[in-house]
Amino acid sequence: MTEVFEIPDGKAADSSAPLHPLLAARWSPRALDPAAELGDGELRALFEAARWAPSWGNTQPARFLAGRRGEPVFDRIHGTLSRGNKGWAAAAAALVVGLARTTDDEGEPLPYGEYGVALAAQNLVLQAVAEGLVAHQMAGFDRDAVRAEFAVPDGFEPVVAIAVGRLGSTDGMPDRLREKEAAPRSRKALADLVFTERWGEPLF
Structure with a gap:
C-alpha cells in the first residue's frame, strides 16, 4: 500500500506533541x-479496516450500507441526506451509512453498539487517508428514511453517514462552504480536556 498523506496548507493538525502523519x-x-472513482480493492480495504475495529466483547455491532457514485444505492443513500449535505456529497466517490446493532439474538439490549x-x-476513515482518499462523516441524514429505504430490521440503528472520495476544487462551491474549506483546523487545548487529581485540574 502506498502511504499518501498530502495535507493542504493550514489543514495539518496543530498538535502539542508529534502525531502520526495518518492522524495529522x-x-x-x-x-x-x-x-474520482473508487476501485474494488480500495473500497474493500475501507470495510476490512472497519471490520477489524475493537468492540465490546468482540460483539462487532457495526453494519454498513454502501454504494459508489453511478450506482442506485449511492442515489438512495444520497436521498436520505440533509439538504445541507446533499449538494457537496453528490461529488463523493462513495456514500456509506454506518449502523449499530442494538439487540442480541435473544432481543436483549446490546451494550456499546x-x-x-x-x-x-x-478505522474506515483512517484507512481512506492511508489510501490517499478523504472522508467526511455526517450526522445530517434522515434515519427513518434509511430504515424505510433499505428495510433495516428492528435491532439496528443508523448512526452516521460517510462521504468518501478524493479531494477536489472549491470552485463553484457556495461562499460559506469555501470559507469552511479554507479555514484552519482547530481543537480545544489539552488543558480543557484532560484532568488529574480533581475535575478541572489540567494534566498538561
Whole structure:
C-alpha cells in the first residue's frame, strides 16, 4: 500500500506533541472530485479496516450500507441526506451509512453498539487517508428514511453517514462552504480536556 498523506496548507493538525502523519492528515473536506472513482480493492480495504475495529466483547455491532457514485444505492443513500449535505456529497466517490446493532439474538439490549460503530467508522476513515482518499462523516441524514429505504430490521440503528472520495476544487462551491474549506483546523487545548487529581485540574 502506498502511504499518501498530502495535507493542504493550514489543514495539518496543530498538535502539542508529534502525531502520526495518518492522524495529522485526517480532516473532513466537502470539496470532492466529482470525477474520482473508487476501485474494488480500495473500497474493500475501507470495510476490512472497519471490520477489524475493537468492540465490546468482540460483539462487532457495526453494519454498513454502501454504494459508489453511478450506482442506485449511492442515489438512495444520497436521498436520505440533509439538504445541507446533499449538494457537496453528490461529488463523493462513495456514500456509506454506518449502523449499530442494538439487540442480541435473544432481543436483549446490546451494550456499546454506537461506540462500536464509532470505532469502526474511524478505522474506515483512517484507512481512506492511508489510501490517499478523504472522508467526511455526517450526522445530517434522515434515519427513518434509511430504515424505510433499505428495510433495516428492528435491532439496528443508523448512526452516521460517510462521504468518501478524493479531494477536489472549491470552485463553484457556495461562499460559506469555501470559507469552511479554507479555514484552519482547530481543537480545544489539552488543558480543557484532560484532568488529574480533581475535575478541572489540567494534566498538561
